Amino acid sequence: MIDKPLSSIIHSLGERLTSNIEPQKNVGLTNRNRPFVVCFKYQLPKEFCFTKLEKQSVKDFQLFLDKVSGMTLHDAKELYERQPDALDVYNEMPVVHYKVTDRFRLHGVVEDGEFCVIRIDPNHKFHK
Secondary structure, eight states: OOSSOHHHHHHHHHHHHHTTOOOOSSOOTTOTTOBOOEEOOSOOOGGGSGGGOOHHHHHHHHHHHHHHTTOBHHHHHHHHBOOOOTTOEETTEEOEEEESSSSOEEEEEEETTEEEEEEEETTOOTTO
């Protein structure tokens, strides 16, 4: 399990996610230069949240965040988005799956050009 308190990890992730991104005004959803932004707008289910992550999964997640930091939404989608499941919806929006590792997936919805995480799935249990 995780050695640091969850609040410390989330604070650290938030700082790293936003440190390289400059705010842009009036950027359309189709703009290929829009930054890839990961957010945690919705409460994560207890079986797919940070407290369930093992130390290696935290490292894998951080490596993924390091890779996508500074990427555009278009580039992140091209490199990491997986095949969608038409039956997987959240608040009437299609759920997008991003590949963190061969087994690790992030599930979320895209709202206003931001990837809002709804599930952290380190062992790819949700759609196996």
